[in-house]
Amino acid sequence: DQQVKQNSPSLSVQEGRISILNCDYTNSMFDYFLWYKKYPAEGPTFLISISSIKDKNEDGRFTVFLNKSAKHLSLHIVPSQPGDSAVYFCAASGNNDMRFGAGTRLTVKP
Amino acid sequence: DSGVTQTPKHLITATGQRVTLRCSPRSGDLSVYWYQQSLDQGLQFLIHYYNGEERAKGNILERFSAQQFPDLHSELNLSSLELGDSALYFCASSRDRGNEKLFFGSGTQLSVL
Numbered sequence: 001d002q003q004v005k006q007n008s009p010s011l012s013v014q015e016g017r018i019s020i021l022n023c024d025y026t027n028s029m030f031d032y033f034l035w036y037k038k039y040p041a042e043g044p045t046f047l048i049s050i051s052s053i054k055d056k057n058e059d060g061r062f063t064v065f066l067n068k069s070a071k072h073l074s075l076h077i078v079p080s081q082p083g084d085s086a087v088y089f090c091a092a093s094g095n096n097d098m099r100f101g102a103g104t105r106l107t108v109k110p
Numbered sequence: 111d112s113g114v115t116q117t118p119k120h121l122i123t124a125t126g127q128r129v130t131l132r133c134s135p136r137s138g139d140l141s142v143y144w145y146q147q148s149l150d151q152g153l154q155f156l157i158h159y160y161n162g163e164e165r166a167k168g169n170i171l172e173r174f175s176a177q178q179f180p181d182l183h184s185e186l187n188l189s190s191l192e193l194g195d196s197a198l199y200f201c202a203s204s205r206d207r208g209n210e211k212l213f214f215g216s217g218t219q220l221s222v223l
Contacts, residue, residue, distance in 0.1 A: 006152075032209040043112060043200055043214030044153070051209075089153060093209050096166035098143065102152035 003027045004092050006101035014109055019077040021104050023090030026071065030092035030099075035064060035075045038087045038103070047088075048075070080108045113137065116201050116215035124223055128189040131218045135182055135203030141165070142184040143204075143212060144176055148197040159184055160207040188220070196222045 005024045013019045021035075031052040036044035050057040050064045050073070057064050063076045077084055085108050090101040113136035123129055135142050144156040155168030159178035170176075173191075178184045188195060198219050202212035 004152075034211060036214075041216070043114070043202070043216045045112070045214070046211040049211060096160070096208050097155055097158050097168060098208075098212060099155055099168075100145070100153035 003030075004090055004099045004101040006090050006104050008104050009102070010105040010107070012107045012109065013080050015082055016079045019075075019080045019084065019106055019108065021075040021077075021088050021090070021106065023073050023075075023101055024071055025073075025092045025099075027092070027094065027099075028071075030094040032093040033064070033066060033073050034091040034093065034098075035062075036089040036091060036100075038089060044089055077106075080106075082108045082110050084108050112213040112215065114201060114203050114213050114215035116199075116218050118218060119216070120219045120221075122221045122223065123191060125191055125193060127191050127222075128187065129191065129220065131186040131188070131199055131201075131220075133184045133186070133201030133203075133215060135184070135201075136213055139203035139205055139213070140182065141204045141207050142178055142182070143202045144170075144184070144186050145200040145202065146197045147200065147217075148194075151197075153200065156186070158207075165207055191222045193222050196220055 034049040035047040038044040066073045087103045115134040140161045145153040156170040158166040176186045198217045202214045
């Protein structure tokens with residue numbers, strides 16, 4: 001059941017540069033999308049979300065873009081900081097459930 | 111601290127056994143979700159309860175069952191355990207029944223030997 005896909009298992013960027021994490025979904029019933037961040041030995045924590053009626057949502061250094069026609073969303077982190085190093089999960093919500101991708105491990109090098 | 115409490119944090123058991131994982135949602139939250147994360151896998155949605163009623167079912171095996179009690183805490187029961195059931199099981203809660211962020215507990219690490 002791969003309704004939400006994150007095709008890049010890992011990403012490494014230099015401190016101060018932009019990090020771009022990508023996510024694709026297949027189910028047209030999804031109408032709310034989220035990004036979560038996860039550190040080892042902890043549960044995922046909410047980062048940012050976007051409704052299907054929007055194509056962009058910004059919160060400080062984090063921006064999520066949604067392209068409904070392509071069923072694609074992305075998370076931009078600018079500038080990236082070493083503390084951003086974590087696993088990032090994309091999630092899609094609809095029909096009373098929330099599906100997650102496999103995650104992308106982001107490493108920000110000082 | 112997310113406000114979601116999961117117990118136990120670690121559980122070691124043998125194949126064929128039955129275990130119960132417990133989740134207490136944040137105060138005021140009516141929805142509870144259960145997820146399974148196997149090694150290097152994403153979060154696999156198992157089941158969603160809202161105010162005591164099952165709302166959605168994901169890839170939950172027939173050997174697994176869950177319920178949400180009147181005080182809104184939830185239990186996930188895993189029976190006839192197999193080696194492949196070893197995973198991190200997360201519970202998450204939210205105020206309502208959809209399209210809102212979830213608050214996750216820190217998980218129960220299940221090891222089936």
